[in-house]
Amino acid sequence: MQYKILVVEDEEFIRIGLQECLEMEDYEVAVAGDGEEALSKADEFMPHLVILDVMMPKKNGFDVCRILRKKYPNLVIIMLTAKGEETSKVTGLNIGADDYITKPFSTLELLARVNAFFRKLALQITPPALNEDESAQFCGISLDFKKYEAVKNGVPIDLNVREFQLLRLFCERRGEVISREELIQLIDSSSSSRTIDNYIVKLRQKIEEDSENPKLILSIRGMGYKLDV
DSSP states (O other): OOOEEEEEOSSHHHHHHHHHHHHHTTOEEEEESSHHHHHHHHHHHOOSEEEEESSOSSSOHHHHHHHHHHHOTTOEEEEEESOOOHHHHHHHHHTTOSEEEESSOOHHHHHHHHHHHHHHHHHHHSOOSSOTTOEEEETTEEEETTTTEEEETTEEOOOOHHHHHHHHHHHHTTTSOEEHHHHHHHHOTTOOHHHHHHHHHHHHHHHOSSTTSOSSEEEETTTEEEEOO
């Protein structure tokens, strides 16, 4: 499935740059240069996600966000603005935006957030790649994700809900590097990178033979974590 993204930005060089970056990631992209064109394009293009600038001619991003959220409840909306004030961020989130990025922003960060939203959507649509009873086994560890039970070498492990969520994600994508940004969006969007790191530390203490020298959940410098089994 090719996801569709609508980029709404009145500054042409930003609009074109975002379009090119997203198309390189194999997304289908449409663009709009003002609020009224955005609403028209949304009805025509039917995107899965909208990257929406706040300060635009004809109709500002807040107004566009309100209209889109009412018409398309499941649409993902990421707002962009040059304003750094907390009140602007709160306004955007309160009227229905899913995320908020302040200019100037890192294109890599924006792509990571976009990818994370679609990864989350795919998990909601597609059943997890586990066996029929939703369990997993590796390196003497057995996990039951329906009963929330974990055993290591025959001894029960006391895992909390977040730790089960992390392990389930790692098992579904074993061997694949998962960025901190993805973990934040998929596990707890209110968390920070430091919070995710703390989750990993505590999880290693419970499943690794030596948590100071982990062999299962590996840190990939500058990228994230992966389950190596």
